[in-house]
Amino acid sequence: MRLVKSSVLGWKTPRTGLTVLIVIVLQVLGLKVGRPQESAPPQINEEIAKQEKIYRSRGAHVPSGYVTNRALWDYVEILPHGFCDALASLGSTDRWLDIGAGDGQAILDYYAPADRAPAVKCNGYRGRARAVAMSIEDRRTEKWQQQAASLGDDRIRYLSGKRLRQYSREELGKFQIITDVYGGFSYTEDLSQFVEKVLSVLEIDGVFYTMVQRVHLQHGNDTPGTRYETELVDAAGRDVTVCSWLRKTACALVCCESKSDWEAPTELINIRKICSDVSVGRMKLLQYEAGNPPGRRFQIGPY
């Protein structure tokens, strides 16, 4: 039997019968797989089906590492410097999209009434802009339903049932700020298509704030013995940092802050869209292992 080597996955054995079944199930569920899976090895589809179970998990079945209720305070701590000021500068006609919002707690905190607002080290951030939470699975809580009803006027919206790539630009409109905390950027099977879609719904001069853990860091030494979760390699198999790949994106200004002293080495990423002809370097998915977040290995083009 053929064995496939994976630095994130270890050795794997393909199971073709099960694979065919999984692909059929994915199709029946309407879980359209994107470009990478169309030609993906069978074991990747198996892992994607496992990942789907994590998204659908509820109550006691939610794996402990799959955190879906981070507060706005956590976002301010985790996202790159500048997020707080950018949030505070939004006006009533501006829009904020949180991709991979989970319960949408950060947006609830943004809109919390002044007397119940959580302590956030972020002056003047309070809810003026319209905010959209996006999650594959619907994790809206009673609190979300109540706050959405009391705010009325569509000020906070929750989109679920699809991945970012499955929305049209018209459905989403444009945003001044897009955030992603352990969301699509950490979970997608097609990082290139994901970033391109994010930039397509960002206003010019708008900023995408994101992060990714357990990657080769841009500045700062990698911690010896790091178990990498997201790896990028070039055609010769050499490691490429996520920031050096992103910096080749046309019409985007990319800033990275490497956190080598965090428990899991993490790259904080801020991408400002500076013109409309965005073009993101292609990559193909080599390996994928379900998890929180999943293990992924991509090869950047040319292949």
Ligand SMILES: C[S@@+](CC[C@H](N)C(=O)[O-])C[C@H]1O[C@@H](n2cnc3c(N)ncnc32)[C@H](O)[C@@H]1O
């Ligand atoms: C671990 S939770 C993080 C939730 C929240 N950001 C937090 O920190 O509490 C991951 C979230 O990302 C969402 N997600 C993953 N991939 C996505 C994609 N391609 N498009 C939209 N949402 C995605 C999941 O559905 C889920 O809501």
